[in-house]
Amino acid sequence: MSSSNSNSDYEHYYVPESSKLPIFASLFLFVTVYGAATLFNNMSGMPATFQGDWVHWILILGFVGFSWVLYVWFSTTIRENLQGLPSAQLKRSYVMGMMWFIFSEVMFFFAFFGALFYVRNLAGPWLGGEGAKGIANMLWQGFQYDWPMMITPQQAAEAAGGQVTAMNNEFSGPDKHMAFPGFGAMFGWLPLWNTIILLSSSGTVHIAHHALKEGNKKKMKLWLGITVLLGIIFVCLQAYEYYEAYEHYGLTLNAGIYGSTFFMLTGFHGFHVCIGAFMLLVMWLRATQRDHFTPEDHFGFEAASWYWHFVDVVWVGLVFFVYIF
């Protein structure tokens, strides 16, 4: 990719002909979220326009349609690139688009980390009666703030015989938590292995990227394949951790704010790992089946690897603030 700003860059900015893709993307995105909302309301026993056993098909139709549009859209973009239509300048637009998209993802996680910090440093201690807000403990008698929060204010107040009002849900803290078990027991602690796996996968994708830039495609395919495998192993271990949490730890979405923050942060991270691994898998297929990348022109690969580094960085934040401290 040329970084020079010569005037020739400007003269061939590729403005595509009108396209049917966006309107179908909008339509299927709408069907997807409409289906999801209908399904959730059905599940929770809340009224929705459509009721019945079949409503999940709206969501499935939307999702399949949306995936199909994205497939065609990306294929179109790749085909245009193979035809040499985009100028160096348009490619820079793609690079910027990806960069700022990742920034928006960072801000999405920022909201959840912010919630975690607020609960742990402010709301939790106040509920426990600390500071000028000790009055709050009148509502939740006997509640002691501790993190991970094993006993919710509701449980504490009920145990203390206090009256609990305005409740539409039962929040019982977990029996066991996922926090760092100390150095003695750390090798039996799943998040440690997950950390090793995800951090090394950032390394392997980096090796693959360098191999590609050196023109060593065989090496690139190998290390990219390893990265995808590591990503899949991570997701499997994470699923196992969730199984353990639900079956043996009593740690569920219902388990008070500890469970809420734990599953939202690790869950959205895991979801992003799935997306990242899928992107890398697509890149691996493009490399092995279609020989799409050249040492000079491989932004699809690079974008996917940026995304992968991003989910890795989020994981580091999770390890520190969700698991260790």
Add this chain to the structure above:
Amino acid sequence: MGDHGPAKGLSRWLFTTNHKDIGTLYLWFSFAMFLVGGIFALVIRAELFEPGLQIVQPEFFNQMTTMHGLVMVFGAVMPAFVGLANWLVPMMIGAPDMALPRMNNWSFWILPFAFFMMLSSLFVEGGAPNFGWTFYAPLSTTYAPPSVTFFIFAVHIMGASSIMGSINIIATIMNLRAPGMTYMKMPLFVWTWFITAYLLIAVMPVLAGVVTMMLMDIHFGTSFFSAAGGGDPVLFQHIFWFFGHPEVYIMILPAFGIVSQIIPTFSRKPLFGYDSMVYATASIAFLSFIVWAHHMFTVGMPLAGELFFMWATMLIAVPTGVKVFNWVTTMFRGSISFETPMLFSIAFVILFTIGGFSGLMLAIAPADFQYHDTYFVVAHFHYVLVPGAIFGIMAAVYYWLPKWCGNMYDETLGKTHFWLSFVGLNVTFFPMHFVGLAGMPRRIPDYALQFADFNQIASVGAFLFGASQVFFMFIVIKTIMGGKKATDQVWESAEGLEWTIPSPAPYHTFTTPPEVK
């Protein structure tokens, strides 16, 4: 490539990748939403014409206040600015189109679907969202109507639309400027949108995060906003306003840019203090991230929080003062003429400043305990949004419409529209200061007798303002249908690349970039 004209019929609008077509779509969509949101406002004002309940039930009244706010913020003001950016940014920087034209179309077409989903909830069991446009938990979680789930997903896809739109604007400005168009030569409208786009990318994901937490609390048993499980309803307010405060600047910064284009043209002088305008805009954007809790002075924050957010908020008056000073100084000793866009811009400067001053009053934490959740707050933010954002958009429409459609609007009609709007909005919103200071709470369908006079005045003003916007639609359509042909430069001393191309602007402009000296 490059020379194809627009497609015929409906497919032109459905499949287009042209920034001018998409800008037009955004603007018409926004105007439609402006009228819908306006009808909701008139239902509110009709009910408040007299004390007592006469037209609607409290439950429906709450749906009206909620939907009025949501539709105006997300349906009218934001899409209008994105529409203006689509039309103007490429022409102002000498670019052939937006950087990512197909994604541009996608950003737009998400919106009609999102608003279909949100507005259709008016007709379902349990009614539309009724928890205010700020949708505080637990009103929006534990006590919410079933339509809240649809509202949440509508917000999600609107957010996706905004983020994609902003990425597109940023890529366009960073990457597609014509040779010689350095950052500090960019027109201020481009600058203000550049900064606005960053605000959008930074805070729309936070909004997505907070509605996702709501969704989880409602359907999956989490306790983010429930103290029983160790969460906190106030957490909702913190996250919401971390989005919400930058959001209100998203709705005003592009208007700052618009008046900074218009005032120099009709003062026949260059803008005073261009550099300081850029720095002031950036400062306001930065400060917008560290003032959010001034919306929540009364929730019981620690004293340190009250003080920090109070001082940080008052600091915003400094860069805002710089801007007002520059606009006034631009006019000083200028050879001013008062065409419609200039009238709207001058009204903007004066009335927005009034809104800014009432904002300073609200920023004083101890005083805010008196004003909080009263009609004084309603008066304040309508003074920054109606003569601020809305007048900015109208000024822009009158200023650039001749460039877009090739015809001059009728100056007499434009001025009539201005004066009707100007009188209408002041009659509507000025009395709200008084009833607010006297203690009338916001978001209520009924009120004590002593507030009746000012409320009646406000309601009369609201219907006058509403009617004059139908008149505005008539003026715009009349101009598009025909009228005196506009010259290429349109305005005697207008400067900028968009005035160098023919009127109406050809379907494709600057396929070869101009050289900017």
